[in-house]
Structures are given as C-alpha cells and as structure tokens.
Amino acid sequence: MKTSWRSASFVVGAAAMLALTTACGQESGTSSVGSQNVGATAPAGGYGSVGAGTSASASPGGNGYGADGQQAAGGQSTSAGKLAVTDNAELGKVLTDGAGLTLYRYDEDTAEPPKSNCDGDCAKAWPPVPADDASAGAGIDKSLLGEVTRADGTKQLTIGGWPAYRYAKDTKAGDVTGQGVGGKWFALAPTGKKASLASLPGLSVRKDPKLGEIVVDKNGMTVYRFIKDVAWPKVISNCTGACLEKWPAVAPVSPNDTKGIEKKGLMGFTRPDGVKQMTVDCWPAYTFSGDTAPGDTNGQGVGGTWYVMAPSGKPIGAPKK
Template sequence: MNKIRATYLGALAVSILMAGGESYAASLKASPAPYATPDKITLVNVSKLMDDAIPQYLWRRLGDADGKPLYTYDADQAGSSTCYNECAAEFAPFTPDAAAKPEGDFAIVARRDGVRQWVYQGKPLYRYSGKDPGGEPVGQRFQLKEDPTWADPASVIYSPKKGWRRASFTPEKSMPMPPDVELTALAVANGFAFVKSSNQMTIYAAPASHKLPREWRPLRASALALPAGDFSVVKRADDGSRQWVYKQEPLYTYDGDLAPGEVAGLLADKEAHVALGYRNYMPAEVTIGHYLRGPLLTTTNGQTLYTQARYQTLYGGTETRTSYGISYNEAKSQGTVGCDGECTDTWKPLLAPADARARGFWEVYVRPDGAKQWSFKGSPLYTYSGDAQPGDVIGNNRHVIVYGGARGEIVYANPGNDPKSPKAQLGKLAMADVEDRARGGARAGGGQANDAAPPAGAQAKEAAQAPAAGAAKDAAPANGAAQADANRNNFHSPGFYWHTVVVVY
C-alpha cells in the first residue's frame, strides 16, 4: 500500500474523529453541484483485467438502468440522429421516461419519427439490440505495453459494429476550466472534483463570507487570468491578490492534504466543501463515514456496507484500501448468487425502496425473493449483523471457502466464520454458483470478444516454474485439453470474499 496514503488515512482518521466527522456526511449531501447523470442513466468504470492484480481502471462509460452499454453513432451530427428504420431496429434510440428532463450535458431531442431520445454532449444515445461485446480487456501476465485499443471506445472490445462506439462519460470535455484546473473522479468526496493540474491536489470552496485560517491556501489566479464558465476571479481584500472563484465561492487548497485524492480539509472546517463539478448520486440511506481505518461506505446510522465477490488471487493484499477492486462485469456476473437464503440472516441486503431507480454508480438488483437491493458499481451491498457500533468492520476480510465433490455437491463449506462472530450460514448455494467455470464466465454483456485463452507458452511456463512434485504417479488425463482448460483458474479461486466497499478512488 502507498505509504503516503497509509499515513494520510491514519492522520485523516485522527482529525475526523477529533472533529466529530458528522459534518463530512452533511457536506456530502449538501453539495450544490449537479448530479453526474439523470435518473436511470448509470456510470460504469471500464477496467482491464490482470492476472493476480486488481482490475485497472481505463475509462468510464454510460449505461442504462441495468448498466448495459449505451452507444453513439459516428455518423450523427450536432445532436441529430441519422439512425432510422433498419438502423434503429439494430440500435434502438435510448429513450427517457415521460417525466424526464434535460440535465447538464444530457439533453432530450425529438426525433423525426416522434420518439424522444437522450443526447449526451451532442451525441444521441442508443442501445444495441444484439449481444453487447464483453467490454473488459484482459491484460496478459508480464505485459509491459498498453494496448491502445483498451482506451478506445470504438474498438472491437467495446463496439459491436464499425461506426459505433460505447458512449463514454467525459464531463471534462464540456466544463470550462482555468488552465491549472482539471476535473477528476473523487469517490471519497462522492463526485467529480476540481483539482490542481500541477499536483492533483483537491480544490475546496467555501462561502465568500467565511474566513479560513492560514492553512487554507487561496487558489491564485494570474494577473492575466480570464473567467471560464462558472469560474471567475476576485481580488482579495487582505492582500490584493487574485483568487479563483467557482459559482461565487472562493477556491482553496488545504495544507493538511498530503497527497492527491485526500480530503482532510472537509473535516477541518464545517463551511468548506470539495469543489465539485458534478456529484454522484447516493441513496438517501447511504453515506460515507470516517472511522478508525478511514472512509467507509455506510448506512446513515453507521453500519458498514460490504460487498461479496468471487475470490481472485491478488498480490498486494485484499486488505489494503486501494488494492481490492472488483470489475463491473465480474460483479454483475455474480450478482446476489453468493448470498441467498440463510446467508441473509447474517449478511443483510441493503434493501432499496420499491420506487428506487438506478442512477450514476447505483443500480437496483431484484433478489430471488423479489426484494430490491442496492448495488454500487455492480456489487450488491450488505450489512453484517456482527457489527455492533458505527465504524465496526468485523465483517471485513472473510473468505467463503467451498469445495466440490465427485457428484458436484459441496463437500466442504466455511462461510467465513470465526469463533467470536455470529455464525453465518452458506444459504442457498451450489458449486455452479461458486465456480466460474470458463475463463470469463457468465460476465455481463455476454462473452468476451477479446478474452482469448492465454498463449500456449504461458501454460508451459507455469509448468516449468512449478517445483518438482516428488515421486507422484502420473495420471493419464482422460481429456488433456479439456482438463487443462478446467484447471486453468487464474481468475477465480473456489469461494467468495467479503470486503468493505472501497471509496478511496
């Protein structure tokens, strides 16, 4: 784990707890920034999958309420669709609800055929009627060079047809900003925040009438700086210097932030808030709390929220704050299958109200019993009955170990219990639910267009690296290739893993 970040998190926890921390949650809800997306439009982080490493973020796309990809058509110009008839049968216009209204970069246009259609940054949005490509490139082990197609929404990894590309979320394209300011995703501030381009440090805003102490550094504007969008320049009364202002609130950086991505300033002053270009939607019953071990996604009464994923070997530790990540497709492919039945006696689904709607990073799962459950970045969320007080993370880091027998039955299961915690039950689970049999498995969006088997050399290399197994008798394989394929389990090991929700990035 990054040592600076570790130091920060320790210091942050101190300052947060000393200051009470409640103001942080309040500031999240009170941010005046607009939401990043309208109702029923989701955001999905596109990641590159790696052997033994966490998925690596590549870019961000738009999705419908179920997270399915939205597309734009290169031939469309200036907010006007050119896709009709057969084209529209293949790529259906993405239509808003009757009550939907334009928001920010999201406009609604009336097509020639009378259908209303969402438009993002001037590009009409569509859904593909066929099977969406897998959408998550797979990096090969020891691969040193990035494949440029991974970052190209028009590549075959993401697009089913030439001329079409997955709609990417690019708020920075339409946001006028001063030269030394850029927009970046900042999950711990629950939004897309302005940061200094030169050092990526968080920028804060505070009411003009509020005096901040010396450790708050005004974001200086040069003598020749000109207003940009909602950014303007004021002359400070104390020393006559020029300072940037966003939506009438002066901007600052905070000396207590030690590294990019830190928001210690939120807890140092109740009036200051992170200067957000857009905020992320967050259900009313959810917040970000700060406790002994840093920021946690919690319910509003402080219960830690957890996700469960199929276990994947990661070097670097699943307990680091930044080193545990689940790709969106992986999360969707698993859904709620890992915890059903008696499992929910201990791991309680974070239920969503009947009228809950997907938005931003939040979607709504329908559980097998019909109940609605919130998911964040594809992962359904749960609380743990063993957590007694706000800040407890007793449910964290639990391995659900499951082994199968000769009839496909479960012959051993440990739901991640320990002697001191409530005894969880496995619930309704079959080996087919545990094991992602084919590499790539049943990932959301169908098969992986780019999910090729590893090169033949990789298997031989792995065999060469294995220490000698001793005087074992050779077993004649019944079907060598099929067995090899079945054994190739680089991505998933048997079982699941419970973890707190990462909100550091």
C-alpha cells in the first residue's frame, strides 16, 4: 500500500486532495498502552517541575529559589526592580528584571482579563514576579506594566496583561533555559508578546550541526516522529495519555504556512482523544517536553523509538528495518 501510494502520480486540484485524504485517512486509531514508549524524564504538566532534570535548589551564583520555591538564604531578592531589555541571539529582545533574570509568560494564563493559572508546584518552578516595586527601564512602555491579584492574595506583575514569572532553573543573568518548556512557557518581549527574533512559519526547516536539515514548529522547537506510529493506510498515533504529555502533538497548520517541508502527506487529522495533530508524509508530528529552547534536540533517539523529523517526514538516525 505504501509503495503504490508513493509511486502514484497526483493531479492538480480536488483530485489531488482526495488522493491525499484517502492515503492518510481522516481518523486514527490507537494501539494498546503497552505499545507506547514515553522514554522521557522531562516533567509532565507543562511547567517544568523543579524535581526534573537539574535541581532548582539554591547554589552559589544561583537565582535564590530553593526546591520549595522560596527565596534561599543569601539568594537574590525576589523583587522585580527596574525592568530592562536585553538582546538574545536566538530570541531577539527579551525582558529581564533588575538582576538581569529573564521574565516569562505562560500559555495557560490569560491577558484579557489578566489571570494566573500557575499555582502550587507550578509556582515553585516558576516564581511569580511581584508587582510592588517594578518599574520600566529604557525601551519599555510603562503603560504596559500592571498587576493581577493571585489566588493567595499577592500582587503579580503583568506585562501587556500577561502575568510575569522567573524560572527557578535560570541561574544567572541572561539565562533563557525556560524558553519553550512544555511548549507553554516563553520568554517575554518588552511588549508582553512572546520573544521572537523572527516570525517563523507553522513548520519550517533549520540546519542542525549534527543532524542536518530538521523540522521545527512555529516556536523554533524541534519536531519528532515516533516510529511506533502508523501512516498507512490511515494515520494511527500510538502515543496517548502520559506519552502525549511528554511528547505534545504539533497542532495542524496550513500547507501554505510551511517552508521547506515536502507537501506530500502534509495535513492534519483528529486523534481519538479529540486532539488535532499535524502530519508530514502522513506521519504524526510531535515536540518534546524535554527541549527547553529552540535548537534543542534532547528527544533524539529516546527509547530507541523517537527521532527528529526530516523535511520528508523520515526519522533522522532511526535504525533501518
């Protein structure tokens, strides 16, 4: 089936779309949970638990947040101070606090009206920035600074309506290790938007020094393929439940919103769990919660089943059958 589809010629227009739809299928099934391979120690929940990876406990030169999310003795002040704008080679202009620590925003929050949805363990990993003494430095519109009352009654700084956080694993000024964590945390630009050096298409290609041309999403995060998935005769994702928390599905994008990606089998499908997911050459596409910044490829080869996706949809470095 796979060989005949690949060798078939496509006609322009509706007939081509029909052929593509028939080849990939519009619905997917799931195999048993036993077929999954989460293969990751990255945190679930999308906020980068302080218990995962490196410890967030205070250390010399650290940011002063201990494992309990509180300021450690001798650590830096939790106050915001005068905010500043710094230039980052990967992200462009990034907002920092008075100590030079990067400020972040969370996709699960809202800006209109401002509301923080990061509490408990989340707030330990991502300490909210207090609003009381924050002021605007050069290049920052002071009218964008505001505050929101958190569930515990404290006032949190907002930028353009978005609640601001630090990341407990940023240990020195200029660190941006929180960028892209869980696909939900992003460095703040001075406008309150996500920091971005350039606007990327929904899917595009970047040159990795070790892996060659690889697929990245709109945030520059590496895209992966799970070799236990199925593309023929219909799309089947065998990554569900806890696996999908570690390996979030790439949301569908228009083929016109891609650059450098082969158009064959480039479409979205709806999973049995209701999540909509993008495919390349009919193979489901994922990001990895263990990648914390654009350019990271920490998911490569995990469990012997997860591999970076090539522009053709092939898994780079996967063993040949």
